[in-house]
Amino acid sequence: SRRTLSTKVPIVDIHTHVYLPxxxxxxxxxxxxxxxxxxxxxxxxxxxxxxxLDGEPGVGRPVGPQYWERxxxxxxxxxxxxxxxxxxSANPWLDFxxxxxxxxxxxxxxxxxxxxxxxxxxxxxFPGLRSIYGFGLLPLVSGISVSSVLDVIKQINTLPHIxxxxxxxxxxxxxxxxxxxxxxxxxxxxxxLVVFIHPHYGVDSKSFGNKTNGHVLPLALGFPFETTIAxxxxxxxxxxxxxxxxxxxLAHSGGALPQLSSRLASCIAHDPIVAKRLKHDARYxxxxxxxxxxxxxxxxxxFVSDVIRRAEAYNSTGGEYNADVGxxxxxxxxxxxxxxxxxxxxxxxxxxxxxxxxxSVRTWGDSARANVLGLNALRLFDLEC
Ligand code: URA
Ligand code: ZN
Numbered sequence: 001s002r003r004t005l006s007t008k009v010p011i012v013d014i015h016t017h018v019y020l021p022x023x024x025x026x027x028x029x030x031x032x033x034x035x036x037x038x039x040x041x042x043x044x045x046x047x048x049x050x051x052x053l054d055g056e057p058g059v060g061r062p063v064g065p066q067y068w069e070r071x072x073x074x075x076x077x078x079x080x081x082x083x084x085x086x087x088x089s090a091n092p093w094l095d096f097x098x099x100x101x102x103x104x105x106x107x108x109x110x111x112x113x114x115x116x117x118x119x120x121x122x123x124x125x126f127p128g129l130r131s132i133y134g135f136g137l138l139p140l141v142s143g144i145s146v147s148s149v150l151d152v153i154k155q156i157n158t159l160p161h162i163x164x165x166x167x168x169x170x171x172x173x174x175x176x177x178x179x180x181x182x183x184x185x186x187x188x189x190x191x192x193l194v195v196f197i198h199p200h201y202g203v204d205s206k207s208f209g210n211k212t213n214g215h216v217l218p219l220a221l222g223f224p225f226e227t228t229i230a231x232x233x234x235x236x237x238x239x240x241x242x243x244x245x246x247x248x249x250l251a252h253s254g255g256a257l258p259q260l261s262s263r264l265a266s267c268i269a270h271d272p273i274v275a276k277r278l279k280h281d282a283r284y285x286x287x288x289x290x291x292x293x294x295x296x297x298x299x300x301x302x303f304v305s306d307v308i309r310r311a312e313a314y315n316s317t318g319g320e321y322n323a324d325v326g327x328x329x330x331x332x333x334x335x336x337x338x339x340x341x342x343x344x345x346x347x348x349x350x351x352x353x354x355x356x357x358x359x360s361v362r363t364w365g366d367s368a369r370a371n372v373l374g375l376n377a378l379r380l381f382d383l384e385c
């Protein structure tokens with residue numbers, strides 16, 4: 001029947017965020033964005049607001065215990081029948097900090113997150129699994145030394161519940177195609193960490209027009225375009241040719257990359273200098289990537305899945321044909337605590353939309369849905385149940 005799989009599979013959320021208490025404190029101490037500040041709300045009560053970007057319109061977003069308290073995360077999981085969460089710090093991570101502070105805070109926050117995960121309850125009905133695992137942080141900021149970044153990768157290797165890292169799109173100031181990052185990719189590949197690539201900056205809010213539309217344009221379009229550009233640059237710099245075992249997970253189903261990958265291939269083919277840099281057709285690289293299923297629509301998920309299936313055809317290692325192949329690289333996520341319900345109802349519409357989408361992809365049966373809802377995450381993070 002609807003929403004019941006024929007085999008018991010844990011529901012795993014791989015896109016879910018936290019501002020750890022130590023990070024929230026850091027934001028409270030600031031007087032410019034990103035910051036958390038107090039004001040008197042419409043009801044006369046004091047409230048905290050989060051201002052995340054410079055020049056953000058208005059007074060920022062309401063922020064509260066959903067962002068930092070683990071009990072709130074567990075409550076949210078229970079409400080939506082999520083068995084396991086891979087929690088990551090929310091944007092803008094450490095991007096705005098000077099190198100020394102970023103280095104110290106990265107290590108402290110990684111330890112905090114390890115504690116947050118390791119003391120979480122066992123996953124309900126899945127003995128041997130915890131309910132929460134984490135993505136750690138690297139001090140990827142301008143002016144940092146590569147050895148400091150490598151230091152923190154070493155630290156993460158010692159933290160058993162941190163199985164990946166979340167990164168933005170700026171690298172150490174010059175993007176993800178910066179050659180200074182070579183030893184970082186090498187160490188990440190060696191450590192077998194999953195890299196969750198997540199946007200923060202969007203595109204200039206004044207691009208191609210002047211009207212304000214709240215957060216709609218930066219969130220709906222700017223975020224995914226930013227991810228698209230960052231991952232495309234990484235591919236064009238040959239990072240996936242040199243580190244073929246890197247495991248990169250793209251936020252918001254890879255933004256526009258699936259839609260634009262054939263155009264990208266064509267543009268590369270017409271640019272002999274760039275073409276010479278790459279070992280493969282651009283579409284091949286999509287068969288090396290992982291995509292969250294945070295796209296809010298069944299047709300979009302089905303499309304991404306088709307593009308991944310095609311990418312596998314460019315993957316010379318081939319393998320057996322599998323009708324579900326497109327679903328094997330897509331993973332359920334919620335983006336909690338962002339996009340909360342407008343009324344304090346029990347279920348979050350954003351979560352319901354993403355679940356409904358997974359259940360409604362026309363080319364997916366139960367095995368594809370089981371992959372996306374949980375099995376892919378277990379495989380990606382080497383968990384067994
Ligand atoms: N808004 C953000 O700032 N970050 C997210 O991850 C989602 C929405
Ligand atoms: Zn997110």
